[in-house]
Amino acid sequence: xxxxxxxxxxxxxxxxxxxxxxxxxxxxxxxxxxxxxxxxxxxxxxxxxxxxxxxxxxxxxxxxxxxxxxxxxxxxxxxxxxxxxxxxxxxxxxxxxxxxxxxxxxxxxxxxxxxxxxxxxxxxxxxxxxxxxxxxxxxxxxxxxxxxxxxxxxxxxxxxxxxxxxxxxxxxxxxxxxxxxxxxxxxxxxxxxxxxxxxxxxxxxxxxxxxxxxxxxxxxxxxxxxxxxxxxxxxxxxxxxxxxxxxxxxxxxxxxxxxxxxxxxxxxxxxxxxxxxxxxxxxxxxxxxxxxxxxxxxxxxxxxxxxxxxxxxxxxxxxxxxxxxxxxxxxxxxxxxxxxxxxxxxxxxxxxxxxxxxxxxxxxxxxxxxxxxxxxxxxxxxxxxxxxxxxxxxxxxxxxxxxxxxxxxxxxxxxxxxxxxxxxxxxxxxxxxxxxxxxxxxxxxxxxxxxxxxxxxxx
Amino acid sequence: xxxxxxxxxxxxxxxxxxxxxxxxxxxxxxxxxxxxxxxxxxxxxxxxxxxxxxxxxxxxxxxxxxxxxxxxxxxxxxxxxxxxxxxxxxxxxxxxxxxxxxxxxxxxxxxxxxxxxxxxxxxxxxxxxxxxxxxxxx
Numbered sequence: 204x205x206x207x208x209x210x211x212x213x214x215x216x217x218x219x220x221x222x223x224x225x226x227x228x229x230x231x232x233x234x235x236x237x238x239x240x241x242x243x244x245x246x247x248x249x250x251x252x253x254x255x256x257x258x259x260x261x262x263x264x265x266x267x268x269x270x271x272x273x274x275x276x277x278x279x280x281x282x283x284x285x286x287x288x289x290x291x292x293x294x295x296x297x298x299x300x301x302x303x304x305x306x307x308x309x310x311x312x313x314x315x316x317x318x319x320x321x322x323x324x325x326x327x328x329x330x331x332x333x334x335x336x337x338x339x340x341x342x343x344x345x346x347x348x349x350x351x352x353x354x355x356x357x358x359x360x361x362x363x364x365x366x367x368x369x370x371x372x373x374x375x376x377x378x379x380x381x382x383x384x385x386x387x388x389x390x391x392x393x394x395x396x397x398x399x400x401x402x403x404x405x406x407x408x409x410x411x412x413x414x415x416x417x418x419x420x421x422x423x424x425x426x427x428x429x430x431x432x433x434x435x436x437x438x439x440x441x442x443x444x445x446x447x448x449x450x451x452x453x454x455x456x457x458x459x460x461x462x463x464x465x466x467x468x469x470x471x472x473x474x475x476x477x478x479x480x481x482x483x484x485x486x487x488x489x490x491x492x493x494x495x496x497x498x499x500x501x502x503x504x505x506x507x508x509x510x511x512x513x514x515x516x517x518x519x520x521x522x523x524x525x526x527x528x529x530x531x532x533x534x535x536x537x538x539x540x541x542x543x544x545x546x547x548x549x550x551x552x553x554x555x556x557x558x559x560x561x562x563x564x565x566x567x568x569x570x571x572x573x574x575x576x577x578x579x580x581x582x583x584x585x586x587x588x589x590x591x592x593x594x595x596x597x598x599x600x601x602x603x604x605x606x607x608x609x610x611x612x613x614x615x616x617x618x619x620x621x622x623x624x625x626x627x628x629x630x631x632x633x634x635x636x637x638x639x640x641x642x643x644x645x646x647x648x649x650x651x652x653x654x655x656x657x658x659x660x661x662x
Numbered sequence: 663x664x665x666x667x668x669x670x671x672x673x674x675x676x677x678x679x680x681x682x683x684x685x686x687x688x689x690x691x692x693x694x695x696x697x698x699x700x701x702x703x704x705x706x707x708x709x710x711x712x713x714x715x716x717x718x719x720x721x722x723x724x725x726x727x728x729x730x731x732x733x734x735x736x737x738x739x740x741x742x743x744x745x746x747x748x749x750x751x752x753x754x755x756x757x758x759x760x761x762x763x764x765x766x767x768x769x770x771x772x773x774x775x776x777x778x779x780x781x782x783x784x785x786x787x788x789x790x791x792x793x794x795x796x797x798x799x800x
Binding site: 359360489490492493494570572574575576577578579580581583584586587588590591 | 663678681682685686687689690691692693695698699702703706725726727798
C-alpha cells in the first residue's frame with residue numbers, strides 16, 4: 204500500500220467505541236480496505252469506495268453514515284428537498300406522494316423536487332454522447348459514485364471509458380437553484396438538500412469527482428427521513444387541518460425507474476448491459492480488461508444489488524421497492540399515452556434545457572491506482588518478489604486471523620511494513636513447534652490484533 | 663521472476679486466468695496502463711487460441727523490471743501455413759467455438775499488432791510456440 208494524499212471524503216465512519224472487532228466488515232469489503240488492529244476495524248481511506256458493504260455486515264452498528272443535521276436547513280429561507288424516486292418506493296402504495304411531500308414541508312422544507320426530473324435533460328444527451336464518441340467502447344455510466352471510485356482505484360485502464368456527464372441529481376439541483384434565482388431569490392438564501400439512499404452519494408457531494416463544487420448544500424439520510432415521514436403518516440398526518448401540498452411536476456416513467464437496474468441501459472443506443480452488485484461488477488470488469496474487440500456500447504454499473512433500491516440507507520425490502528417503482532412507471536406511462544389527460548409534460552425543467560445542457564459536462568476523471576507496490580519499478584519489482592516469497596509460506600486459507608482479509612493482502616501488508624509474518628496463525632504454530640516462538644509470545648501477537656478482551660478467561 | 667500456468671484445450675471457462683494474473687502483477691509494478699492493456703489483450707488472445715485449437719499448453723512468464731516475456735507452448739495440431747494464419751480474417755475455428763464469440767480470425771495478427779515483439783514457430787501435429795515480449799518503458 205502506498206499511503207499518501209487522502210483523496211476521498213468518506214461518509215462511512217467507524218465507531219471504535221462500538222466496534223467489537225469481529226472482522227465481518229473486513230471479510231466482505233470488495234476493495235480490501237479494512238484491517239483489524241488492536242481489536243478494532245481500521246479503514247484504509249484511499250482503498251474505500253463507499254459501497255457500504257461493511258455497513259450492512261456490521262452486527263453491532265459500529266459503522267455509521269455521517270449526515271448533515273436536519274436543523275441546518277433553517278439557515279436558508281428557501282429549503283429545497285431533492286428526493287430520489289427510491290424514496291417514494293419505500294412506502295406502500297397506500298401512501299401518496301402528496302402525503303410524503305406534505306410531511307417533508309411540515310419538517311421545514313419549502314420546496315420538494317424529485318431527482319429524476321434531471322433524467323429528462325440527461326437521457327437524450329447521454330444517448331447522443333454514446334452515438335458521437337464511437338472511438339471509446341464500451342462507455343460506462345458515471346451514475347453510481349461507488350462505481351466511479353472503484354474504476355479509479357481498481358480499473359484505472361477504464362477511466363477513459365467513463366461518460367463525462369453530470370448525474371440526474373446534479374442536473375435537478377442546478378435547475379432548481381437557477382429557477383429560484385430567476386424568481387428573485389439570492390443564492391445565499393437557497394439551501395438544496397438531497398435525501399440519499401446510500402453513502403457513496405454523500406461522498407460524491409462532499410468531494411465530487413470531475414467537478415469543482417457540488418450544487419448540493421447538504422445531505423440527509425433516507426432512513427432518517429423515511430422514519431419521520433412514515434411515523435407521521437401512521438399517526439394520521441396529513442389530517443383534516445393540515446396543509447396539504449400536492450406535488451406538481453409528475454415524473455415521466457423513464458425517470459421513475461432510472462435508479463433501478465436497467466434504468467439507464469434500457470434507454471441507451473446499441474448493445475447495452477446493466478450489471479448490479481459490486482462483486483458482479485468487479486468480475487465483469489476483470490474480464491472486460493482482457494478483451495480488445497468489445498462490441499458493447501454502453502455499460503450501466505451499480506454497486507448495490509437491485510441498484511439504488513438496495514442502497515444501504517433504504518428501509519424497505521429492495522424487491523418491493525423495485526416493484527413499486529415499476530408500477531408507478533407503468534401508471535405514468537399510461538398517463539403519458541392518454542391524450543385526454545392534461546399532463547404537464549415533461550415539466551418545467553425543459554424550459555431550462557439549454558442552460559442545463561451547457562453545464563452538463565464534467566472534467567476528465569483521473570485514475571489513481573491503489574494496486575501498485577511502489578512508484579519506482581525497481582522497488583516494486585523487489586517488493587513483488589518478496590510478496591511471492593512470503594506467499595509461499597502462507598496457507599491460502601484467507602482466514603483473516605492475521606487481521607488482513609486474505610493471505611495475499613497480508614503478504615503485501617508485510618512487504619509495505621504494515622504487518623508481520625508472525626501474525627499468521629499457521630506460521631505461529633510452525634514457529635512454536637520449532638521452538639522459535641513461545642506460546643506467550645504467540646498470545647501477545649494475537650492480543651495485538653484482536654484486543655486483550657477477546658482472550659480474557661470468562662469463567 | 664518466473665511463473666508457469668497450464669492451459670487445458672477446449673476449456674474456455676478457465677481461459678483468461680493467466681492474463682488476469684499477469685495483469686495484476688503489472689498493475690503492482692505500476693507499469694504504464696497502455697502497456698498493460700496491450701499485454702493483457704495479446705496474452706488473452708494467445709491463451710484463447712491454445713484453448714480453441716490445442717490439446718493442452720503451458721504459459722511461461724518471465725518478468726523483470728524492463729520487460730515481460732510470455733511464451734505459450736502447446737501440444738496440438740500446429741499451423742501448416744503460418745503466413746496464411748497471420749492474415750486478418752483467417753480462421754479455422756469450428757462453428758461451436760465461433761458461437762462462443764471466439765475465433766473471428768483476428769487472433770494472431772491481433773497479438774502481433776499489440777506486442778512489442780512477436781515470434782511464432784509451429785510444427786504440424788506437434789504444436790505451436792508463441793512468444794510475446796513487452797517492454798515497460800515504451
